[in-house]
Amino acid sequence: SVLHSNRAQAALLLGNHRKALIDSEMAIKINPGNLKGWFRAAKSAFGLGNLQQCMDFCQKGLLLANEQTELLSLLETTRAALSKAEEQVIRDKHVQVEIKLYIEEVLIRNLVFGPPILGTQERFPEFSKDRSSFLHWVLFVYPEYSQTDVIKYFDEHTTFHEHLDYMFSDSNCPLAWDKEGVYTRESLELYYQANAVQAYSIDFLENILLEQSGVYQKYDFIQGDGHQFNDALIDPRDKYFVRVKEDTTLKQVLAAEDHVIPGHPVIYIVSQDSEFKIRFLAGNWEL
Incomplete structure (x- = not known):
């Protein structure tokens, strides 16, 4: 018994808890x-x-010496850890239910997500306070001048017309980078890129959300079928720019069959009065 107990102590010092447990169980047997x-x-x-x-071992050991300080201290620590673990299990179950409901809303809206492309990280939509709509983090890109605007809480039920009227109202300052003055309210054209990135599977999206919520991580940028994300797998002919009508809602635009959301909605703005528009639609430009 003493031999196995000493071997258990040596294993503990080396951090080999499994071997230590085997030897210590043999010692008490x-x-x-x-x-x-x-x-x-x-x-x-x-x-x-x-x-x-651990609690069982502590309690049985205390039957031999009910004031053994090391066992009492470890028992107290274990009870606290067990209580915390139980609270975490309850929290995790709640988070899992919430994410399941969130995924259902994503599917209802026909939203398809993929990895971000512009270094702005993944920014999935949030529920509005009354949970009646999604609020999206939307990036507007002016590719001609490599400039951007952001709307942090773009309600899916609002139109682009409403936001552009505010962004380009007379009360706002002129665009400092628009030296030629061609980006006027009347000249703007909006586009999204079809099939911009490879789409996440629903299972993969769910696991990203679980990881972000601190529950667990099941995949590491590999889909459930073992398929790695690689934009090279997308036929370049499937990547093209689609004109967005200003009177459509964000919800309608994002639900388009060819719209894969790259981390968050990305809308490109060009001026119909600029020669750059031709190069933009032909793909002859870089940010």
């Missing part, structure tokens, strides 16, 4: 009165994250 064996068994179980098992 041979001699149930080996107090050090009970403590080392409890310590090994704690190191392996087996909290309930």
Whole structure:
């Protein structure tokens, strides 16, 4: 018993909790009165994250010496850790339910997401306060001048017309970078890029949301079928720019069959009065 108990201690010092548990269990099996064996068994179980098992070892060891300070201290620590773990389980279940409901709303809206392309990270839509709509983080890109605007909470039920009227109202300052003055309210044309990125599967999207919520991470940028994301797999002919009518809502635009949202909605703005428009539609430009 003493031999196995000593071997358990050596394994603990090396951080090998599994071997320590095997030896300490053997020690207390041979001699149930080996107090050090009970403590080392409890310590090994704690190191392996087996909290309930650790409590059992502590309580059985305390039957031999009910004031053994090391066992009492470990028992208190384990109870606190177990309580915290139980709270985390409850929280995780709640988060999983919320994400399931969120995914249902994504499917209802026919939204398809993929990885971000402009270094702005993934910014998935949030529910409005009354949960009646999605609020999107929308990036407007002026590719001719490599400029951007952001609307942080673009309600899916509002039209582009409403936002452009505000963004280009007379009360706002002129665009400092528009030296030729061609980006006027009347000259603007809006586009999104069809099939901009490879789409996430629903399972992969769900796992991203779970990871962001601190629940767990199941995949590492590999879809459930083992398929890695690679934009080279998209036929360049499937990438083209689609004109957005100003009187359409964001919800309508994002639901288009060829619209894969690259991390968040990206809308390109060009001026119909600029020669750049021809190059833009032909893809002869870079940000």
